Amino acid sequence: MTPSNVKLGHLIELIGNVADAFTCALFTMDPDGKNLALREHFTLSRNLDRKAKIAIGKSPIGLAAQTRKTQLIENFDQNTRFLGIYEKNEDLKSFIALPVIYGDQVGVLAVDTKERYQFSIKLQKILSEFAQQISWSLEPKTTTPSPTSRPFLQEINSYCRFLAESPNRSSVADRLTQIPASLISCPAIAVTWFEENQMEGKIIGHRGFANDISETKVYFGKGLVGSCAKNRLPLLLQAHEGRRTVLFSEDEKSEDLQCVATLPIQLNDTLYGVLLVGSSEPEGVSQADLDKLALIVSAAASALFCADTKDRWVYDKNLDPVTGVPNHRFLTEYHLALSEEVFKPKESVFFLTFHITNLTTLYETHGVDRGDAYLKQLMALFSKVVPSPKFVFRLSETCFLVLLMERSQKDVELLQSKLKHLLDHNPLYVNGVSIQAKFQWGLSAYPEEGKELFSLINLSRNRLTQKTRALA
Numbered sequence: 001m002t003p004s005n006v007k008l009g010h011l012i013e014l015i016g017n018v019a020d021a022f023t024c025a026l027f028t029m030d031p032d033g034k035n036l037a038l039r040e041h042f043t044l045s046r047n048l049d050r051k052a053k054i055a056i057g058k059s060p061i062g063l064a065a066q067t068r069k070t071q072l073i074e075n076f077d078q079n080t081r082f083l084g085i086y087e088k089n090e091d092l093k094s095f096i097a098l099p100v101i102y103g104d105q106v107g108v109l110a111v112d113t114k115e116r117y118q119f120s121i122k123l124q125k126i127l128s129e130f131a132q133q134i135s136w137s138l139e140p141k142t143t144t145p146s147p148t149s150r151p152f153l154q155e156i157n158s159y160c161r162f163l164a165e166s167p168n169r170s171s172v173a174d175r176l177t178q179i180p181a182s183l184i185s186c187p188a189i190a191v192t193w194f195e196e197n198q199m200e201g202k203i204i205g206h207r208g209f210a211n212d213i214s215e216t217k218v219y220f221g222k223g224l225v226g227s228c229a230k231n232r233l234p235l236l237l238q239a240h241e242g243r244r245t246v247l248f249s250e251d252e253k254s255e256d257l258q259c260v261a262t263l264p265i266q267l268n269d270t271l272y273g274v275l276l277v278g279s280s281e282p283e284g285v286s287q288a289d290l291d292k293l294a295l296i297v298s299a300a301a302s303a304l305f306c307a308d309t310k311d312r313w314v315y316d317k318n319l320d321p322v323t324g325v326p327n328h329r330f331l332t333e334y335h336l337a338l339s340e341e342v343f344k345p346k347e348s349v350f351f352l353t354f355h356i357t358n359l360t361t362l363y364e365t366h367g368v369d370r371g372d373a374y375l376k377q378l379m380a381l382f383s384k385v386v387p388s389p390k391f392v393f394r395l396s397e398t399c400f401l402v403l404l405m406e407r408s409q410k411d412v413e414l415l416q417s418k419l420k421h422l423l424d425h426n427p428l429y430v431n432g433v434s435i436q437a438k439f440q441w442g443l444s445a446y447p448e449e450g451k452e453l454f455s456l457i458n459l460s461r462n463r464l465t466q467k468t469r470a471l472a
Contacts, residue, residue, distance in 0.1 A: 007165065008040050008137055014306065015130050016042035018313045019123060020115040022092060023048060025085060026100070026134060027061060028107040036065055036108060038085070047088040059084040064097040064108045070128070071097040074118045075368065085110065093117045096124065098131045102138035109134060116321065117368050126309060129268065133302055156183055156292060160299035164306075169193070172303050173205035176275060179296065184289055188257060188278035192218050192248070194229050194271055201229060201273065203248065208278075211253040218248045225274045228262035232271060235262045236290055238283065247276065259284040263293050267301040275300070320394040322372045323379045327394050331453070339453045342391070342405055349446040350404040350412045351460040354419075357438045359398045366435060373430045374437070385422070386415065399464075401457060409445065416441060440464045 008026065016024035023043040027036035036054045054062045060071040061084060073095040080090045092112045096119050100107040109131050111119075119127070159180060166172040173191045187208035194201040201218035221230040223246040228235050239245055239258045246252070247260065257278035265272045275297050279285055318330035331338065342349050356362075363371035382392060382402065391403040404412055420441060427436040442463035450456045 007161070008134065010165075011130070011133060011137070011306070012040045013042045014310060014313075015109070015111065015127065018126065018130075018309055019111050019119075020113050020317075021111050022090065022114045023085070023110070023112050025110045026107060027054065027065075027110065028100075028138065029056075029065070029105045033105075036062060039107070045086065045090055047086045047090060049085055049087050052085045054084045060095065060097045061085070061108045061110050064099050065106045068099045068101065068106060070099070070124070072119065072124075076112075076117075080112075083110075083112075090114075094119055096127065098127055100131050100134050100138065102135045107134070107138065120321075129305060130309075132268075133305070136302065155180065156295060159183060160295060163296065163299040164303045166300075166303040166307065168307050168311075169304060170204075172300055172307065176296070176300055177205045177207045179277075183292060183296075184277060184285075186261075186277040186279045186285060186289075188255070188276075188280075190225075190248075190276045191265075191273060192225050192229075192276070193273040194220065196270075201225065204273075210255055213248065213252065216248045216252050222246070222250070223248050223252075224260060224262050225276055228264055228274045229271060232264045232266060234264070234290055234294065235260075236285060236287070237261070247278075256280050258282045261285045261290055261293065263290070263297045265297045265301050265304070267305050270301075270305070272301055272304045323375050323394060325379060325392045325394050325400075328396065331393060331395075331457075335453050338391075342403060343446060343451070347406065348409070348448070349456075350407070350409075351444045351446070351456045352402045352404060352412065352416060353395070353399060353442040353457070353460040353464060354402075355399045355440040355442075355461075355464045357398070357440060359437065362435060362437060366430070366433065370430045370433060370435070374428060374435050377428050377430060378437075381422075381428070382419075385419065395457070395461070399461065401460070412443070416443065 012024050012026055015021070021042065023041065023045055025041040025043070026039045028039040030037050030053070034056060036056065038050060038052050041048065041050070056062050057066040059082060060073060064071045076092045076094055080086050080092050081088070083095065091114060093114055094117055095112040098109045100109050109127070111127060163172065163175050166175055176191045177189050179189060189208060190206040190213065191204050192201040193204050199220040201220065203213055203216055203218060206213055219226050221227060224235055224237065225248050237245065237260050244254070245260065247255065255278070258280055259282060260276065260278040262274055262276045264274055275293065277285060277293065318326055318333065320327045362374065379392065386402060389405045393401045395401050420439065423437065423439055427434045442460040444450070444456045444460040444463070446456055449459060
């Protein structure tokens with residue numbers, strides 16, 4: 001389906017990727033106000049009903065619209081047709097419906113997945129922030145503007161869209177320094193990023209300054225920019241003769257700016273940076289300009305949120321969501337860099353794999369929460385017992401790999417024996433409950449048994465299988 005709104009279509013696809021969604025769908029209200037209709041979607045299902053209409057108050061989607069509260073279903077064990085969006089049952093693990101309020105209407109963002117039984121608190125927060133971005137996109141236009149104001153509204157809307165569609169942080173900074181003179185007639189513009197919990201900011205983009213400010217240090221709470229970052233409030237300042245105005249730092253060279261405005265670039269509680277604009281003309285920045293700039297930094301913050309979320313998704317997709325260790329996808333994407341890192345001339349590398357043979361039974365017996373907690377505790381044990389240098393990876397649901405460097409064959413065999421004895425005879429306790437896992441072990445060595453990463457991994461894993469056959 002070609003999205004009726006390109007920006008919304010891209011946003012829904014991004015949400016789907018971030019949430020590992022099977023389906024991500026946006027429903028908006030019909031003109032009669034009684035039903036929700038499918039507006040945009042991203043799906044891996046062949047059974048999605050693209051003509052679905054859901055009555056307000058019916059199914060979790062309609063209930064989210066009626067109550068304007070999030071509806072969450074975890075450990076999904078029902079026929080998914082009751083959701084009202086599938087023509088056949090799908091084997092879902094969890095589902096969430098979030099209200100999207102725009103004007104006096106309400107829509108619903110529905111996300112389901114086959115990848116996890118729960119939506120973490122962090123992911124729920126990310127999805128709620130996405131819902132706010134959708135609300136902004138759906139917000140109805142205000143009263144019809146006069147013919148004289150229409151060109152201005154079109155221009156600022158076009159520029160804000162240009163900002164909001166920035167693909168990454170660097171692009172946001174570049175586009176902020178390109179504010180059209182027809183919108184804001186200020187020759188001097190600077191963009192400063194403040195990383196989370198950092199007391200020093202970095203000027204990432206600028207134009208129109210007499211001096212090179214790219215290496216100027218900006219401190220949280222100091223100067224106009226630092227004060228704006230600390231107080232998170234816009235500032236508009238007229239220069240006074242004989243009184244020096246510090247823009248960024250006490251060490252900066254003087255600039256001929258008679259009027260300066262600073263605005264925080266923030267979304268909810270997250271501060272991304274500060275936008276500074278300046279003019280050499282007295283009263284060169286007006287309150288009306290400040291109102292325009294408020295719209296501009298709002299669009300910039302939206303773009304930064306989407307760019308950061310996409311970056312987090314790219315990073316997180318290479319990590320196992322339960323244990324936090326790199327997964328098989330990481331090995332596939334970065335095997336060349338990893339090989340270069342660990343394979344050194346005349347140095348051995350050992351590939352120790354272990355397979356938890358009863359992990360599925362442990363999850364069925366103790367539940368998802370205790371099963372996840374057990375794996376986290378197991379990784380903490382490995383971190384403590386196995387000395388560095390080492391790398392740990394999750395190869396599959398039940399199989400892990402430990403790369404061991406800078407040690408001898410005898411050291412590795414002793415370590416393997418220690419781990420086997422420790423785990424075979426000492427169950428781990430999770431919330432007071434004893435959990436005993438069963439393990440199989442496999443070992444291969446570089447360069448004695450091979451020089452290619454995946455061949456050595458496979459050799460180690462094959463030795464797990466050989467041991468299983470030997471016991472049969």
